[in-house]
Amino acid sequence: MPTLDQARALGLTESEFSLICEKLERGPNEVELAVFSLLWSEHCAYKHSKKLLGELPTTGERMALGPGENAGAVTIGDGMVVAFKVESHNHPSAVEPFQGAATGVGGILRDIFAIGARPIAILDSLRFGEPASSARSRYLLDHAVGGIGHYGNSIGVPTVGGELYFEGPYEQNCLVNAMAVGLARKDGLIRSAATGVGNVVVLFGASTGRDGIGGASVLASAELDEADASKRPSVQVGDPFAEKKLLECSLELLDRGLLVALQDLGAAGLSSSSAEMASKGEVGLDLDMSLVPLREADMAPFEIMVSESQERMLCVVEPAQVDDVLEVCAKWEVHGTAIGVVTDTRRLRVLVGDEVVGDMPVQALVDDCPLYDLKSNIDKRPIYPRPPRVLGSTDPQEILLALLACPNIASRRPLFEQYDCLVQSRTVRRPEQADAAVLALPDGSAIAVALDGSGRRVACSPYTGTVEAVLECAANLACVGATPLGLTNCLNFGNPEKPGVAWQLEESVRGLAHACKGLGVPVVGGNVSLYNESGGGPIYPTPVVGMVGELKSAERAGRMGFSREGDSVGFVGPFRPFMAGSELAKLRGDELTLGLAPVDIAARRETIEAVRDAVRTEKLSSAHDVAEGGFLVCVAECCLAGGLGAVLDLGEIYEDELERVLFGESPGAGFVVSGSAEALERVGRLVPCDVFGTVGGSVLDVTSGTVRIEVGLDELREAHGALAVLFP
Amino acid sequence: MNFGVIRFPGSCDEVDAVLACERVPGASAQLLWHGDRHLHGVDAVVVPGGFSYGDYLRVGAIARFSPVMESVIEFSREGGLVLGICNGFQVLCEAGLLPGALLPNVELRFICRQVNLEVVRATSPFTTDCEAGDILSIPVKHTTGRYYAPPDVLQSLDAHGQIVLKYAHDGNPNGSSNDIAGVRNEVGNVFGLMPHPEHAVDELSGSTDGLKIFTSMAHADA
Secondary structure, three states: OOOHHHHHHOOOOHHHHHHHHHHHOOOOOHHHHHHHHHHOOHHHHOOOOHHHHOOOOOOOOOEEEOEOEOOEEEEOOOOEEEEEEEEEOHHHHHHOHHHHHHHHHHHHHHHHHOOOOEEEEEEEEEEEOOOOOOHHHHHHHHHHHHHHHHHHHHHOOOEEEEEEEEOHHHOOOOEEEEEEEEEEEHHHOOOOOOOOOOOEEEEEEOOEOOOOOOHHHHOOOOOOOHHHHHHHHHOOOOOHHHHHHHHHHHHHHHHOOOOOEEEEOOOOHHHHHHHHHHHHHOOEEEEEHHHOOEOOOOOOHHHHHHOOOOOEEEEEEOHHHHHHHHHHHHHOOOEEEEEEEEEOOOEEEEEEOOEEEEEEEHHHHHOOOOOOOOOOOOOOOOOOOOOOOOOOOOOHHHHHHHHHHOOOOOOOHHHHOOOOOOOOOOEEEOOOOOOOEEEEOOOOOEEEEEEEOOHHHHHHOHHHHHHHHHHHHHHHHHHHOOEEEEEEEEEEOOOOOOHHHHHHHHHHHHHHHHHHHHHOOOEEEEEEEOOOEEOOEEOOOEEEEEEEEEEOOHHHOOOOOOOOOOOEEEEEOOOOOEOOOOHHHHHOOOOOOOOOOOOOHHHHHHHHHHHHHHHHOOOEEEEEEOOOOHHHHHHHHHHHHHOOOEEEEOOOOOHHHHHHHHHOEOOOOOEEEEEOHHHHHHHHHHOOEEEEEEEOOOEEEEEEOOEEEEEEHHHHHHHHOOHHHHOO | OEEEEEEOOOEOOHHHHHHHHHOOOOOEEEEEEOOOOOOOOOOEEEEOOEOHHHHOOOOOOOHHHOHHHHHHHHHHHOOOEEEEEOHHHHHHHHOOOOOOEEEOOOOOOOEEEEEEEEEOOOOOOOOOOOOOOOEEEEEEEEOOOEEEOOHHHHHHHHHOOOEEEEEOOOOOOOOOHHHEEEEEOOOOOEEEEOOOHHHOOEHHHOEOOOHHHHHHHHHHHO
């Protein structure tokens, strides 16, 4: 019988161990303890966040599948749905960035096709330490990008967008979040509930090995320490070719109506997938470990149950269909093996032949893990170190060039060129062509997707920073003319058992709930990644939000770049920027402020919708939301994306206001747009719109009173290309 | 014109190739399964992009031995038109249907980029809808796309007019010898290129230049 010490070593507390003994009415054996330790881990049970997440709005007219399934989905036209989800793979990526990031992509793709949707896009959200000063951060990024590309490119799903920021607090804890988007017929969706006593449980895909044993508890649910290298065997190894076959095989099985239920094997492998399928279907399962195809002959039953070998799926099949299912598996050259049956016992029984080696109530595994209240308290002391001062200049032209060249703003081209953004022939807007990626659908409409989050601003104010992230994501969709249909999120935070982090988490979720309600966008699902901290302290609190929106016409998708000489340039929005939390404040080495200016969600929604409508009706030639670096950086990006200069006259601005106006930030509150004078005037009738210049030439020429900024496109481009130097 | 597009396990751009073929007026397209020797009476074969058999061992090295490829080799000997795109180009080189080989890009990274291609030969059955000197905007996306052939082979390719497409405007993305982007066999009925013409057939994607490759094939067949 395992002891309390062994339970502790697997991450369980003393009271959790007693509760397990109580539920089993005896002490757990080795298999049972292993299964419980994974299902009761933070990663699987959300024991520190579940109570909070109840605040999020999860209903709406367009919801097709909400939280709780492998992925959420919203309806679009023509009987179709779009499925999407974002998930973290932070700790594996910190230990082994290439495989960690690759299997993160593989895992989120399986979530999408597990509900019967064909994956059509990948986005990724990445956070690393400062690249200029940290060789390790450059190494992590380089390999994480390599891993994402390796998996996405090889499996034939385009990587169409994402975001990347560098900040000191991610030095020890990088973040790698991957979002996948899929397309399905609404009547082709499948659930994961195992039903039908006597039905057969079939495991298909790769064989089971010792990789990733204990990943969910060992890596995902505890802080990393110096001995990270010793955890390397807990990182899974991905094989996109195996997953490509698994994907096609799964979709063919569903197409032919051969399955009762389908579930992917992710964190905690067979343990969690089987327990969750049984729990949702209110049934029991008997699984025979001696039937599981193995990579290594001498694996113990507990190892088979907890293995996180990649590229595997579990399905429930009526007995009469088993032969057909195995035949489809053989066609795609994946193992297909009947390993168990559905029972009416509501117990998960683990067998080796006839011998029972584990016998647990399903409800205890899935529903009875204790949930914890957060003990939160605002940390009045600064948690985060001051960023180093790297810019002293007060000359606006020098500041503009320094911002364009700083790692958080410089062009991501050297990285996104490593991703296939075109396969599947839907991509209408690629990276740097617009604020959101646009994917055309067969009926001439399109969907737009974007992923956003700013840890530094959330660190200043978890509530306001999170509201801004949601608004910015909606603003990005508006720039291509899309209306948001649903939101997914990944909440990346430090150790929630520390009151300061708990407070960040509570405030952030409150902001997420308010912003979603304010925009009328439901949350279709998400993921929580806690314990992102190490000796160097916690990461910046980093909620990442992904949105899917719809456009009626793919042809009318908006662009970021100025596109027509002679167009008027205008500024739309109730924009009142501040230096707090801005990129310039960071370059100046300013301490993070506690608090950000309050946000009027309703007013910003009005602006976002006015811009969206103007883009949709083709009245605007370009639209780009003002984000990191502020207004002038935004204009420069419009110039670079379109290969055209602009002449702007901002009028007289008080000297002590100039920096705030040009470089202050207020995400999701303002847009730089271009179009005919009449088009801008029409927008101005609905929301504030100031016209102050003209598109043309090959110079960005800005005048404000006696201040003059004059930079050629070549010089802007050179500054913006700074990342290429760091990643040769 | 009925195009047959091969589907290997690990093919990624086969459906894109079918969609591109179907844009040719009057043409149809169907998938051909790698394990099936029968070509089902198609008029031309497209070996598509992707990672056939996971690109294990060496790119294209396993696909070249698949049952369907035996028939494609036979089909090409009888004069049938065979187009290899990206991984398909690699497979055709491995199969010995095209000269040369594809090596890892000079920068050893995957690269996805819209490039300009110069039409060197407009007389091949794959480029009759172009003029020599035309510039085509078509994307590349590959890790192993550096065209290589020994100097004497390069010379012979040039002499026999087998170099069909070159990367233009100093835009060689992968270090290919002599900026070569696409070559044909000596007879002229087999053509391989690293860029993806099937991803430049729709105004929505920014270019329709790639469609000319497919319409040329249809015209050659007529």
